[in-house]
Amino acid sequence: KQEVTQIPAALSVPEGENLVLNCSFTDSAIYNLQWFRQDPGKGLTSLLLIQSSQREQTSGRLNASLDKSSGRSTLYIAASQPGDSATYLCAVPRGGANNLFFGTGTRLTVIP
Amino acid sequence: GAVVSQHPSWVICKSGTSVKIECRSLDFQATTMFWYRQFPKQSLMLMATSNEGSKATYEQGVEKDKFLINHASLTLSTLTVTSAHPEDSSFYICSARDLRSAGANVLTFGAGSRLTVL
Secondary structure, eight states: OOOEEEEOSEEEEETTOOEEEEEEESOOOOSEEEEEEEOTTOOEEEEEEEETTOSEEEETTEEEEEETTTTEEEEEEOSOOGGGOEEEEEEEEETTTTEEEEOOOEEEEEEO | OOOEEEEOSEEEEOTTOOEEEEEEESSSOOSEEEEEEEOTTSOEEEEEEEETTSOOEEOTTOOTTTEEEEEEETTEEEEEEOSOOGGGOEEEEEEEEOGGGTTTOOEEEOOOEEEEEO
């Protein structure tokens, strides 16, 4: 059974710092991995999708990497801003292409 | 891009009543939609898969008679929480995949519906 874990559960950093969020999964037979952002009481916003054939994806200040063999993914946020404060979730496909196993999430607070 | 709308965004009801939550794909058709539940400070858990024109598929431990799902059209799925109890209070989120993006395997999520049962 796939298990997706995110460490740390919560993180506070001063504005401007670079930071890394971690995601690990137990079953490496995945064909993609997604990172989402969730603001309090809101739905999910997809940030990055990495296909299994890729090692990383970049979008603006965000960079996500994927190492299938070790069952790990990281989300790197450069020059953090208070607006980055949110919960970040990673997810991998479950069964069919449309179901997702979600990680436990990392709650990020960027302090002005 | 693909947009999924949920209504209502929040609802408060008395114990024993039923509540219906709608999930609509605004600019695309979706034969399949997914309903997730999220308890405070926890991650999302898949409840059921809603299939247009057929019965929903429920995850283990989810009572199908309590959480009624109807997917009457390619753009609308509804989740009805029947005889709601305080323990049903949660954040319910739906998602759908744009059929036009079959190769992308990307789900679009609604903004969620917060249910509070008094």
